[in-house]
Amino acid sequence: MKIQTQAVHAGDRKKAGAHVPVTTPIYTAASYSYEQMETTDQVFANEVPGYAYARYDNPTNHALEELLTTLENGAGSLACATGMAALQIAIATALLDRSKKVLAASALYGATINLLMNVMGPFGVETSFVDITNPEAVKAAIETEKPGCVLMETVSNPVLRVGPLDEIARICREADVPLIVDNTFATPLLVRPLELGAHMVVHSLTKYLSGHGDVMGGSVTADEAHLPMLRQMSRTAGPTLGPFEAYLSMRGIKTFPLRMERQCANAAAVAQFLRGHARVERVYYLDDPAHVDAATIARLLPAGQFGAMVAFELKDAGTPEVFAFMNRLRLVVKATSLGDVHSMMLYPKMASHRDLSPRQRERMGIRDSLVRLSVGIEAAEDICADLDQALLF
Protein backbone atom coordinates (compact mmCIF):
# COMPACT_ATOMS: atom_id res chain seq x y z
CA MET A 1 0.00 0.00 0.00
CA LYS A 2 1.07 3.58 -0.61
CA ILE A 3 2.16 5.76 2.29
CA GLN A 4 -0.89 8.04 1.86
CA THR A 5 -3.12 5.02 2.63
CA GLN A 6 -0.89 3.62 5.38
CA ALA A 7 -0.87 6.96 7.20
CA VAL A 8 -4.66 6.88 7.52
CA HIS A 9 -5.14 3.20 8.36
CA ALA A 10 -2.10 1.59 10.02
CA GLY A 11 -2.34 0.99 13.78
CA ASP A 12 -5.99 2.04 14.15
CA ARG A 13 -9.35 0.31 14.51
CA LYS A 14 -8.49 -2.55 16.84
CA LYS A 15 -11.49 -4.56 18.02
CA ALA A 16 -12.40 -3.68 21.62
CA GLY A 17 -14.97 -6.23 22.75
CA ALA A 18 -17.96 -6.08 20.41
CA HIS A 19 -17.16 -2.76 18.78
CA VAL A 20 -14.33 -1.22 16.80
CA PRO A 21 -13.41 2.38 17.71
CA VAL A 22 -12.70 4.28 14.47
CA THR A 23 -9.79 6.05 16.15
CA THR A 24 -7.60 4.70 18.94
CA PRO A 25 -8.75 5.95 22.36
CA ILE A 26 -6.39 7.64 24.83
CA TYR A 27 -5.53 5.03 27.45
CA THR A 28 -4.47 6.84 30.59
CA ALA A 29 -4.20 3.77 32.85
CA ALA A 30 -0.78 3.48 34.48
CA SER A 31 -1.14 -0.26 34.97
CA TYR A 32 -3.23 -3.21 33.81
CA SER A 33 -4.84 -6.02 35.76
CA TYR A 34 -5.78 -9.58 34.75
CA GLU A 35 -8.30 -12.00 36.31
CA GLN A 36 -5.68 -14.67 36.77
CA MET A 37 -2.22 -14.20 38.23
CA GLU A 38 -0.99 -16.78 35.71
CA THR A 39 -1.90 -14.37 32.86
CA THR A 40 -0.16 -11.47 34.61
CA ASP A 41 2.91 -13.66 34.92
CA GLN A 42 2.84 -14.48 31.19
CA VAL A 43 2.37 -10.80 30.24
CA PHE A 44 5.33 -9.78 32.40
CA ALA A 45 7.40 -12.53 30.77
CA ASN A 46 6.37 -11.29 27.29
CA GLU A 47 4.98 -14.78 26.57
CA VAL A 48 1.52 -13.49 25.69
CA PRO A 49 0.70 -10.04 24.29
CA GLY A 50 -0.75 -7.67 26.84
CA TYR A 51 -0.12 -4.58 28.91
CA ALA A 52 1.34 -4.52 32.39
CA TYR A 53 2.66 -1.05 33.16
CA ALA A 54 2.46 2.10 31.04
CA ARG A 55 6.20 2.72 31.12
CA TYR A 56 6.59 -0.50 29.13
CA ASP A 57 3.73 -0.04 26.72
CA ASN A 58 0.15 1.19 26.47
CA PRO A 59 -2.50 0.67 23.77
CA THR A 60 -2.40 4.27 22.49
CA ASN A 61 1.38 4.27 22.10
CA HIS A 62 1.19 0.78 20.66
CA ALA A 63 -1.14 1.98 17.88
CA LEU A 64 1.19 4.91 17.09
CA GLU A 65 4.18 2.57 17.09
CA GLU A 66 2.46 0.24 14.64
CA LEU A 67 1.77 3.21 12.38
CA LEU A 68 5.41 4.39 12.52
CA THR A 69 6.67 0.86 11.87
CA THR A 70 4.50 0.69 8.77
CA LEU A 71 5.58 4.12 7.47
CA GLU A 72 9.30 3.41 7.97
CA ASN A 73 9.04 -0.28 7.03
CA GLY A 74 10.81 -1.54 10.15
CA ALA A 75 10.43 -4.45 12.56
CA GLY A 76 9.01 -2.30 15.36
CA SER A 77 9.02 1.16 16.90
CA LEU A 78 9.32 2.93 20.22
CA ALA A 79 7.40 6.14 20.86
CA CYS A 80 9.43 8.55 23.02
CA ALA A 81 8.73 11.78 24.86
CA THR A 82 10.92 13.88 22.52
CA GLY A 83 13.16 13.49 19.49
CA MET A 84 16.16 13.88 21.80
CA ALA A 85 14.96 11.06 24.08
CA ALA A 86 14.58 8.91 20.97
CA LEU A 87 18.13 9.70 19.82
CA GLN A 88 19.53 8.94 23.25
CA ILE A 89 17.86 5.53 23.53
CA ALA A 90 18.77 4.62 19.93
CA ILE A 91 22.46 5.45 20.48
CA ALA A 92 22.49 3.65 23.86
CA THR A 93 20.92 0.58 22.23
CA ALA A 94 23.49 0.53 19.42
CA LEU A 95 26.46 0.95 21.78
CA LEU A 96 25.28 -1.47 24.47
CA ASP A 97 27.43 -4.40 23.34
CA ARG A 98 29.86 -2.46 21.14
CA SER A 99 32.73 0.00 21.48
CA LYS A 100 31.55 3.20 23.18
CA LYS A 101 32.39 5.33 20.16
CA VAL A 102 30.08 7.22 17.82
CA LEU A 103 31.11 8.25 14.34
CA ALA A 104 28.81 11.18 13.63
CA ALA A 105 28.12 13.35 10.60
CA SER A 106 29.82 16.71 11.06
CA ALA A 107 26.60 18.54 10.19
CA LEU A 108 24.01 17.57 12.82
CA TYR A 109 21.10 19.17 14.69
CA GLY A 110 22.71 21.32 17.41
CA ALA A 111 21.13 19.48 20.36
CA THR A 112 22.35 16.16 18.92
CA ILE A 113 25.95 17.40 19.03
CA ASN A 114 25.29 18.57 22.59
CA LEU A 115 23.85 15.16 23.52
CA LEU A 116 26.95 13.39 22.23
CA MET A 117 29.48 15.76 23.73
CA ASN A 118 27.88 16.90 26.99
CA VAL A 119 25.49 14.12 28.02
CA MET A 120 26.95 10.90 26.66
CA GLY A 121 30.56 12.14 26.63
CA PRO A 122 30.92 12.32 30.43
CA PHE A 123 29.69 8.69 30.59
CA GLY A 124 32.64 7.63 28.44
CA VAL A 125 31.11 7.77 24.96
CA GLU A 126 33.63 9.22 22.53
CA THR A 127 32.46 10.96 19.38
CA SER A 128 34.38 11.71 16.23
CA PHE A 129 32.96 13.61 13.28
CA VAL A 130 33.16 12.90 9.56
CA ASP A 131 31.93 14.48 6.33
CA ILE A 132 28.99 12.15 5.70
CA THR A 133 28.74 13.21 2.04
CA ASN A 134 32.15 11.56 1.47
CA PRO A 135 31.79 7.73 1.61
CA GLU A 136 35.56 7.19 1.29
CA ALA A 137 36.12 9.33 4.37
CA VAL A 138 33.40 7.42 6.24
CA LYS A 139 34.98 4.09 5.29
CA ALA A 140 38.42 5.26 6.41
CA ALA A 141 37.05 6.64 9.68
CA ILE A 142 35.26 3.36 10.44
CA GLU A 143 38.56 1.51 9.90
CA THR A 144 40.60 3.80 12.13
CA GLU A 145 38.02 4.71 14.82
CA LYS A 146 36.22 1.34 15.01
CA PRO A 147 33.00 3.05 16.17
CA GLY A 148 30.09 1.26 17.85
CA CYS A 149 27.65 3.12 15.59
CA VAL A 150 27.41 5.71 12.83
CA LEU A 151 24.93 8.59 13.18
CA MET A 152 23.69 10.81 10.36
CA GLU A 153 20.73 12.91 9.22
CA THR A 154 19.07 12.30 5.85
CA VAL A 155 19.11 16.01 5.06
CA SER A 156 21.40 18.28 7.08
CA ASN A 157 20.49 21.51 8.80
CA PRO A 158 20.54 24.35 7.74
CA VAL A 159 22.43 24.23 4.42
CA LEU A 160 20.71 21.04 3.24
CA ARG A 161 23.46 18.58 2.39
CA VAL A 162 22.37 15.04 1.47
CA GLY A 163 24.79 12.18 2.18
CA PRO A 164 24.67 8.99 0.05
CA LEU A 165 22.64 7.05 2.61
CA ASP A 166 22.56 3.88 0.51
CA GLU A 167 26.37 3.82 0.15
CA ILE A 168 26.94 4.71 3.81
CA ALA A 169 24.57 1.87 4.82
CA ARG A 170 26.49 -0.57 2.60
CA ILE A 171 29.81 0.49 4.16
CA CYS A 172 28.33 0.14 7.66
CA ARG A 173 26.92 -3.32 6.89
CA GLU A 174 30.27 -4.50 5.49
CA ALA A 175 31.98 -3.30 8.68
CA ASP A 176 29.15 -4.63 10.89
CA VAL A 177 28.52 -1.21 12.43
CA PRO A 178 24.91 -0.12 13.02
CA LEU A 179 23.76 3.00 11.19
CA ILE A 180 21.30 5.33 12.95
CA VAL A 181 19.55 7.86 10.70
CA ASP A 182 17.67 10.91 11.93
CA ASN A 183 14.99 11.18 9.24
CA THR A 184 13.16 14.20 10.69
CA PHE A 185 13.81 16.56 7.75
CA ALA A 186 13.10 14.09 4.95
CA THR A 187 10.17 12.16 6.51
CA PRO A 188 9.23 8.68 5.20
CA LEU A 189 7.40 10.33 2.31
CA LEU A 190 10.79 11.19 0.76
CA VAL A 191 13.20 8.58 2.15
CA ARG A 192 12.82 5.34 4.12
CA PRO A 193 16.33 4.72 5.50
CA LEU A 194 15.67 1.15 6.71
CA GLU A 195 14.86 0.16 3.11
CA LEU A 196 18.27 1.53 2.13
CA GLY A 197 20.09 -0.54 4.75
CA ALA A 198 20.06 1.60 7.92
CA HIS A 199 19.51 -0.20 11.25
CA MET A 200 17.51 2.37 13.23
CA VAL A 201 15.56 5.45 12.19
CA VAL A 202 14.84 8.31 14.55
CA HIS A 203 12.21 11.06 14.25
CA SER A 204 11.31 14.14 16.12
CA LEU A 205 7.52 13.65 15.92
CA THR A 206 7.32 17.29 17.00
CA LYS A 207 8.08 18.33 13.41
CA TYR A 208 6.48 17.17 10.12
CA LEU A 209 4.86 13.98 11.41
CA SER A 210 2.70 15.71 14.05
CA GLY A 211 2.86 18.94 12.11
CA HIS A 212 0.73 21.38 14.11
CA GLY A 213 3.18 22.79 16.64
CA ASP A 214 1.15 21.44 19.53
CA VAL A 215 2.90 18.26 20.62
CA MET A 216 6.39 17.03 21.46
CA GLY A 217 7.38 13.49 20.66
CA GLY A 218 10.04 11.28 19.19
CA SER A 219 10.36 7.79 17.80
CA VAL A 220 12.83 5.06 17.00
CA THR A 221 11.99 2.47 14.37
CA ALA A 222 14.38 -0.47 14.43
CA ASP A 223 15.28 -3.48 12.36
CA GLU A 224 14.76 -7.02 13.67
CA ALA A 225 18.25 -7.16 15.21
CA HIS A 226 17.94 -4.04 17.38
CA LEU A 227 14.25 -4.07 18.34
CA PRO A 228 14.37 -6.40 21.39
CA MET A 229 17.21 -4.46 23.04
CA LEU A 230 15.57 -1.11 22.20
CA ARG A 231 12.38 -2.13 24.01
CA GLN A 232 14.30 -3.77 26.83
CA MET A 233 16.34 -0.62 27.49
CA SER A 234 13.29 1.60 27.24
CA ARG A 235 11.34 -0.39 29.86
CA THR A 236 13.95 0.64 32.42
CA ALA A 237 15.24 3.98 31.11
CA GLY A 238 11.66 5.23 30.65
CA PRO A 239 11.78 7.73 27.74
CA THR A 240 8.10 6.84 27.14
CA LEU A 241 5.70 9.16 25.31
CA GLY A 242 2.51 10.08 27.19
CA PRO A 243 -0.80 8.72 25.81
CA PHE A 244 -2.25 12.19 25.08
CA GLU A 245 0.79 13.03 22.96
CA ALA A 246 0.61 9.64 21.27
CA TYR A 247 -2.99 10.37 20.31
CA LEU A 248 -2.11 13.84 18.96
CA SER A 249 0.83 12.43 17.00
CA MET A 250 -1.35 9.77 15.45
CA ARG A 251 -4.00 12.33 14.54
CA GLY A 252 -1.28 14.45 12.94
CA ILE A 253 0.28 11.61 10.98
CA LYS A 254 -3.00 10.84 9.18
CA THR A 255 -2.62 14.06 7.18
CA PHE A 256 1.18 14.12 7.08
CA PRO A 257 1.59 12.88 3.46
CA LEU A 258 -1.06 15.37 2.30
CA ARG A 259 0.60 18.23 4.19
CA MET A 260 4.11 17.24 3.14
CA GLU A 261 3.16 17.04 -0.55
CA ARG A 262 1.73 20.55 -0.33
CA GLN A 263 4.72 21.80 1.66
CA CYS A 264 7.15 20.38 -0.92
CA ALA A 265 5.24 22.10 -3.74
CA ASN A 266 5.12 25.37 -1.80
CA ALA A 267 8.84 25.17 -0.98
CA ALA A 268 9.71 24.73 -4.66
CA ALA A 269 7.61 27.82 -5.50
CA VAL A 270 9.17 29.85 -2.68
CA ALA A 271 12.70 28.81 -3.67
CA GLN A 272 11.97 29.83 -7.26
CA PHE A 273 10.64 33.20 -6.10
CA LEU A 274 13.68 33.82 -3.86
CA ARG A 275 16.13 32.94 -6.64
CA GLY A 276 14.68 35.74 -8.72
CA HIS A 277 14.74 38.32 -5.90
CA ALA A 278 17.25 41.17 -6.08
CA ARG A 279 17.77 41.23 -2.28
CA VAL A 280 18.63 37.51 -2.11
CA GLU A 281 22.23 36.44 -2.57
CA ARG A 282 21.88 32.68 -2.54
CA VAL A 283 19.16 30.05 -2.11
CA TYR A 284 19.66 26.54 -0.73
CA TYR A 285 16.99 24.11 -1.91
CA LEU A 286 17.30 20.49 -2.99
CA ASP A 287 15.75 21.02 -6.45
CA ASP A 288 18.83 22.97 -7.58
CA PRO A 289 20.50 21.08 -10.49
CA ALA A 290 23.79 22.72 -9.40
CA HIS A 291 23.44 21.42 -5.80
CA VAL A 292 26.73 19.76 -4.67
CA ASP A 293 24.78 16.58 -3.83
CA ALA A 294 22.52 16.67 -6.91
CA ALA A 295 23.38 13.10 -7.99
CA THR A 296 22.57 11.70 -4.52
CA ILE A 297 19.37 13.75 -4.34
CA ALA A 298 18.24 12.41 -7.73
CA ARG A 299 18.96 8.85 -6.61
CA LEU A 300 17.41 8.96 -3.12
CA LEU A 301 14.45 11.36 -3.35
CA PRO A 302 11.26 10.84 -5.34
CA ALA A 303 11.10 12.79 -8.61
CA GLY A 304 9.78 16.31 -8.06
CA GLN A 305 9.75 16.19 -4.24
CA PHE A 306 12.58 17.99 -2.49
CA GLY A 307 11.36 18.58 1.04
CA ALA A 308 10.04 21.80 2.52
CA MET A 309 13.12 23.42 4.06
CA VAL A 310 14.60 26.40 2.24
CA ALA A 311 17.63 28.37 3.43
CA PHE A 312 18.77 31.65 1.90
CA GLU A 313 21.30 34.43 2.29
CA LEU A 314 20.27 38.06 2.17
CA LYS A 315 22.40 40.27 -0.07
CA ASP A 316 24.89 42.52 1.79
CA ALA A 317 23.28 41.72 5.12
CA GLY A 318 24.70 41.35 8.60
CA THR A 319 22.79 40.62 11.78
CA PRO A 320 21.03 44.06 11.97
CA GLU A 321 19.68 43.70 8.40
CA VAL A 322 18.53 40.11 9.09
CA PHE A 323 16.78 41.28 12.26
CA ALA A 324 15.11 44.14 10.33
CA PHE A 325 13.96 41.68 7.65
CA MET A 326 12.61 39.16 10.14
CA ASN A 327 10.93 41.87 12.24
CA ARG A 328 8.98 42.88 9.14
CA LEU A 329 7.52 39.39 8.57
CA ARG A 330 3.75 39.33 9.16
CA LEU A 331 2.68 35.84 8.07
CA VAL A 332 5.81 33.74 8.44
CA VAL A 333 6.18 32.93 12.14
CA LYS A 334 9.53 33.82 13.73
CA ALA A 335 10.22 30.81 15.94
CA THR A 336 12.33 27.74 16.52
CA SER A 337 11.06 24.39 15.20
CA LEU A 338 9.99 23.35 11.73
CA GLY A 339 7.57 21.18 9.84
CA ASP A 340 4.39 22.85 11.07
CA VAL A 341 1.37 23.76 8.94
CA HIS A 342 2.39 27.42 9.28
CA SER A 343 5.59 28.73 7.69
CA MET A 344 8.35 29.45 10.20
CA MET A 345 11.66 31.25 10.00
CA LEU A 346 14.71 30.79 12.19
CA TYR A 347 18.03 32.63 12.27
CA PRO A 348 20.64 29.84 12.64
CA LYS A 349 23.37 32.17 13.96
CA MET A 350 21.12 33.17 16.86
CA ALA A 351 19.22 29.92 17.43
CA SER A 352 20.20 26.45 16.25
CA HIS A 353 23.92 27.19 15.82
CA ARG A 354 24.30 29.82 18.53
CA ASP A 355 26.83 27.83 20.59
CA LEU A 356 29.31 27.49 17.73
CA SER A 357 32.22 29.87 17.21
CA PRO A 358 32.10 32.20 14.15
CA ARG A 359 34.86 30.04 12.61
CA GLN A 360 32.90 26.82 13.12
CA ARG A 361 29.83 28.46 11.61
CA GLU A 362 31.84 29.73 8.65
CA ARG A 363 33.19 26.20 8.08
CA MET A 364 29.63 24.83 8.05
CA GLY A 365 28.57 27.50 5.54
CA ILE A 366 26.43 29.34 8.09
CA ARG A 367 26.93 33.04 7.34
CA ASP A 368 25.50 35.96 9.29
CA SER A 369 23.23 36.61 6.30
CA LEU A 370 21.68 33.11 6.32
CA VAL A 371 18.08 32.42 7.39
CA ARG A 372 16.18 29.12 7.40
CA LEU A 373 12.58 28.85 6.29
CA SER A 374 10.27 25.92 7.02
CA VAL A 375 7.58 26.26 4.38
CA GLY A 376 4.00 25.59 5.54
CA ILE A 377 0.75 24.69 3.80
CA GLU A 378 -0.49 28.25 3.22
CA ALA A 379 -1.04 29.49 -0.34
CA ALA A 380 2.45 29.82 -1.86
CA GLU A 381 1.68 33.31 -3.21
CA ASP A 382 0.87 34.55 0.29
CA ILE A 383 4.18 33.21 1.65
CA CYS A 384 6.06 34.84 -1.26
CA ALA A 385 4.18 38.13 -0.80
CA ASP A 386 5.12 38.22 2.89
CA LEU A 387 8.79 37.55 2.12
CA ASP A 388 8.71 40.16 -0.66
CA GLN A 389 7.34 42.97 1.56
CA ALA A 390 9.83 42.05 4.30
CA LEU A 391 12.75 42.10 1.85
CA LEU A 392 12.26 45.83 1.21
CA PHE A 393 14.97 47.10 3.54
Ligand SMILES: *Cc1c(COP(=O)(O)O)cnc(C)c1O
Ligand atom coordinates in the same frame (compact mmCIF):
# COMPACT_ATOMS: atom_id res chain seq x y z
C1 LIG B 1 13.90 18.92 16.39
C2 LIG B 1 14.89 17.91 15.98
C3 LIG B 1 15.38 16.97 16.89
C4 LIG B 1 14.97 16.97 18.35
O1 LIG B 1 13.62 16.70 18.50
P1 LIG B 1 12.77 17.24 19.77
O2 LIG B 1 11.42 16.67 19.53
O3 LIG B 1 12.85 18.73 19.76
O4 LIG B 1 13.43 16.67 20.99
C5 LIG B 1 16.31 16.05 16.45
N1 LIG B 1 16.74 16.06 15.16
C6 LIG B 1 16.28 16.94 14.26
C7 LIG B 1 16.77 16.88 12.86
C8 LIG B 1 15.34 17.91 14.62
O5 LIG B 1 14.91 18.80 13.73
